Amino acid sequence: MRYMVGRGVKRKLSDCExxxxxxxxPQQRQLVLNLCLDKLQSCQRRAEPSLHRSVLLANTLRQIxxxxxxxxxxxxxxxxxxxxxxxxxxxxxxxxxxxxxSSSLLCEDDVQSTCTELPKGPGSEDGGKSQDLLFGSxxxxxxxxxxxxxxLDDIFxxxxxxxxxxxxxxxxxxxxxxxxxxxxLGNDYNLKAFSTSSSTLQMxxxxxxxxxxxxxxx
Amino acid sequence: xxxxxxxxxxGSNDVQWCFSQVKGAIDDDVAEADIISTVEFNHSGELLxxxxxxxxxxxxxxxxxxxxxxxxxxxYNVYSTFQSHEPEFDYLKSLEIEEKINKIRWLPQKNAAQFxxxxxxxxxxxxxxxxxxxRPEGYNLKEEDGRYIxxxxxxxxRVPVFRPMDLMVEASPRRVFANAHTYHINSxxxxxxxxxxxxxxxxxxxxxxxxxxDRSFNIVDIKPANMEELTEVITAAEFHPHQxxxxxxxxSKGTIRLCDMRASALCDTHSKLFEEPEDPxxxxxxxxxxxxxxxxxxxxxxxxxxxxDYLSVKIWxxxxxxxxxETYQVHEYLRNKLCSLYENDCIFDKFECCWNGNDSVVMTGxxxxxxxxxxxxxxxxxxxxxxxxGSKPQQVLKPRKVCADGKRKKDEISVDSLDFNKKILHTAxxxxxxxxxxxxxxxxxxxxDKVN
Numbered sequence: 001m002r003y004m005v006g007r008g009v010k011r012k013l014s015d016c017e018x019x020x021x022x023x024x025x026p027q028q029r030q031l032v033l034n035l036c037l038d039k040l041q042s043c044q045r046r047a048e049p050s051l052h053r054s055v056l057l058a059n060t061l062r063q064i065x066x067x068x069x070x071x072x073x074x075x076x077x078x079x080x081x082x083x084x085x086x087x088x089x090x091x092x093x094x095x096x097x098x099x100x101x102s103s104s105l106l107c108e109d110d111v112q113s114t115c116t117e118l119p120k121g122p123g124s125e126d127g128g129k130s131q132d133l134l135f136g137s138x139x140x141x142x143x144x145x146x147x148x149x150x151x152l153d154d155i156f157x158x159x160x161x162x163x164x165x166x167x168x169x170x171x172x173x174x175x176x177x178x179x180x181x182x183x184x185l186g187n188d189y190n191l192k193a194f195s196t197s198s199s200t201l202q203m204x205x206x207x208x209x210x211x212x213x214x215x216x217x218x
Numbered sequence: 219x220x221x222x223x224x225x226x227x228x229g230s231n232d233v234q235w236c237f238s239q240v241k242g243a244i245d246d247d248v249a250e251a252d253i254i255s256t257v258e259f260n261h262s263g264e265l266l267x268x269x270x271x272x273x274x275x276x277x278x279x280x281x282x283x284x285x286x287x288x289x290x291x292x293x294y295n296v297y298s299t300f301q302s303h304e305p306e307f308d309y310l311k312s313l314e315i316e317e318k319i320n321k322i323r324w325l326p327q328k329n330a331a332q333f334x335x336x337x338x339x340x341x342x343x344x345x346x347x348x349x350x351x352x353r354p355e356g357y358n359l360k361e362e363d364g365r366y367i368x369x370x371x372x373x374x375x376r377v378p379v380f381r382p383m384d385l386m387v388e389a390s391p392r393r394v395f396a397n398a399h400t401y402h403i404n405s406x407x408x409x410x411x412x413x414x415x416x417x418x419x420x421x422x423x424x425x426x427x428x429x430x431x432d433r434s435f436n437i438v439d440i441k442p443a444n445m446e447e448l449t450e451v452i453t454a455a456e457f458h459p460h461q462x463x464x465x466x467x468x469x470s471k472g473t474i475r476l477c478d479m480r481a482s483a484l485c486d487t488h489s490k491l492f493e494e495p496e497d498p499x500x501x502x503x504x505x506x507x508x509x510x511x512x513x514x515x516x517x518x519x520x521x522x523x524x525x526x527d528y529l530s531v532k533i534w535x536x537x538x539x540x541x542x543x544e545t546y547q548v549h550e551y552l553r554n555k556l557c558s559l560y561e562n563d564c565i566f567d568k569f570e571c572c573w574n575g576n577d578s579v580v581m582t583g584x585x586x587x588x589x590x591x592x593x594x595x596x597x598x599x600x601x602x603x604x605x606x607x608g609s610k611p612q613q614v615l616k617p618r619k620v621c622a623d624g625k626r627k628k629d630e631i632s633v634d635s636l637d638f639n640k641k642i643l644h645t646a647x648x649x650x651x652x653x654x655x656x657x658x659x660x661x662x663x664x665x666x667d668k669v670n
Contacts, residue, residue: 016557016558016560016561017554017555019557020557029503031557032503032557032560035560035561048313048314048316048339050402050566051401051402051420051421051451052420052451052453052470052510052566055449055450056470056506056510056566058449059449059506060503060504060506060507063503063506064503
């Protein structure tokens with residue numbers, strides 16, 4: 001897929017700086033806070049979220065938050081910029097971690113708000129649990145190669161099959177080949193059914209898949 | 219042939235940099251896959267590798283010295299191109315794992331073949347690049363085109379011989395080091411023991427043996443038990459060039475930790491912690507973000523290390539942890555623009571840095587396709603530009619200057635005119651000569667010093 005990046009269009013500095021200079025410090029801080037929340041939100045939405053960037057943003061957020069809390073006094077008003085955009089805070093935990101972060105901040109600062117106080121983790125900062133969600137989603141799992149890397153034997157190693165009669169198991173999971181009578185299920189076949197040969201296990205897996213399909217459809 | 223040698227051009231000691239070559243597409247429309255993501259010379263400087271966002275590696279080779287043209291050093295031409303990494307899909311997270319090559323590191327050469335390690339966010343691969351310039355001819359039972367000869371028609375036997383053929387360069391993956399990193403890999407570094415190497419992601423560093431792919435040792439783990447306590451990530455890591463037990467890693471809080479693997483198996487406790495106390499007069503909302511170290515590189519002699527943060531390059535003496543011995547401002551004029559740079563995300567750009575062969579000059583990139591060199595001995599710096607306008611063969615690069623205040627002089631460029639889309643994040647310096655490779659978004663520029 002071809003993306004056109006920077007089609008010859010020069011990217012200049014915005015007049016954010018000029019805006020900043022005109023404002024008194026608390027409003028400057030609010031501006032940065034708004035930007036921070038915006039970025040955290042878009043960070044989560046990205047195809048490839050960056051843990052590095054999220055940590056830096058979260059630290060900036062926490063720093064501003066602490067400063068605001070230390071100052072005490074009248075809480076900074078919730079900015080119009082944000083409140084219409086926030087999803088309604090449900091009584092249980094909100095669906096997105098950033099909603100949790102931002103709404104928890106506003107809950108603190110806006111005493112007139114009717115939003116519900118969020119459950120906080122033990123001794124944690126605001127949005128602590130949601131920060132866990134925030135950072136918890138960065139792990140690259142090995143799902144794509146998990147199965148190919150493991151020997152099939154290993155998957156079944158810790159399954160305790162001592163309770164089961166091997167002959168019962170083999171009949172259930174690996175039906176005898178067509179045409180053979182029950183009498184032909186001698187010891188050899190039982191042992192084979194229980195061997196760790198991958199083709200037999202593959203057959204059993206296929207049968208299990210089949211069973212799962214049926215269950216799921218019903 | 220190293221930087222600092224006086225060039226006879228009127229008594230000045232400065233090296234004069236000239237345009238040599240540029241590689242890549244000319245047009246302004248940049249295909250995302252062509253964005254260069256890493257540049258690295260091999261140990262002799264004969265080979266120059268680039269990696270891009272599309273997962274490809276392109277290797278350039280310097281031709282043998284051209285005796286008929288003593289004025290210029292030989293050029294770099296394409297030697298091999300191959301697809302190193304493919305995009306993968308993580309089904310559980312519904313996320314694509316990018317094929318972008320984050321780093322390439324060359325192994326020291328042991329035989330005729332060349333080896334390099336290349337990595338994306340998740341998987342490291344060892345590639346063998348070998349030449350084939352001969353092929354066997356004169357089989358008794360096979361024609362040249364492969365058809366079999368009826369043995370009954372053979373009346374005499376001959377011994378097959380090797381005959382020269384057009385050079386073929388083959389790249390083949392020899393090892394795949396996978397499934398050891400949960401987070402995005404940002405660094406790989408080859409140990410001076412020539413047997414092991416390290417790979418670092420946001421929270422962990424692993425030690426590998428080059429021959430063994432199914433296991434690695436975790437040597438640093440900064441993941442907190444409770445992820446809500448996470449405030450710092452690993453940003454870069456490198457082995458010491460001579461001491462095979464020593465490595466460093468940098469963090470998003472501007473600290474560097476030096477670790478000794480002899481001390482314990484898990485190097486969570488550092489031997490040294492390098493950190494400069496913050497200048498209170500420069501404090502802002504963005505102080506922490508701009509202190510995040512984007513690159514760390516040991517000097518060739520192993521006595522110093524260099525770190526790059528958003529606005530500066532710092533040289534540290536390994537024997538002094540309290541502060542750097544030298545600090546160079548890359549683009550101090552951006553300090554008053556941090557809010558805008560935060561808004562447009564440029565403040566998160568990760569610039570790399572590099573040393574020249576004898577550790578006397580350091581180089582790093584900036585915006586507007588500018589790059590900066592700092593001569594440590596002469597206490598002089600220069601700003602140069604990588605652009606098509608300056609790209610006539612052997613054209614000497616003109617130093618650039620950015621005007622921070624309103625009083626712009628002729629030939630200066632004002633801060634507000636800088637193009638922040640044109641960033642030079644990756645640069646490399648030839649291990650011995652004054653040849654540098656500078657990557658703009660999708661072009662690779664090669665500059666050399668003027669040879670008289």
